Amino acid sequence: MKITSVTSRILRVPLGKQNFYSSPYNIRVNAVCPGPIEGGRIEDVMAHHAEVEGKTIPQIRRAWESAAPMNRFIEPREVAAVMLFLCSADASAMTGQALNVTGGFLMA
DSSP states (O other), X not given: OOHHHHHHHHHTSOOOGGGGEXXXXXXXXXXXXXXXXXXXXXXXXXXXXXXXXXXXXXXXXHHHHHTSTTSSOBOHHHHHHHHHHHHSGGGTTOOSOEEEESTTOOOO
């Protein structure tokens, strides 16, 4: 799916490629798409899945972590680091991008 399509659906406004960068204001438009992030929310989600699937939380955790090449959930600081990069001058040539921060976990 193109980023314009995703953005248009979220904002409910028609966007074209020219809207990804507004030269008078130096605004770049990018997205960070995190995968499972270590913390309370993922614990709650795993608890729900464990209950529904008749498994333990550790079994769900092992299954989900093994689905990612890095064999772990990502840390909040790792998502923050990508966001900081996108806000930095080092990312000055990036616009219209969706960056998956997933540890290799496949996002559908």
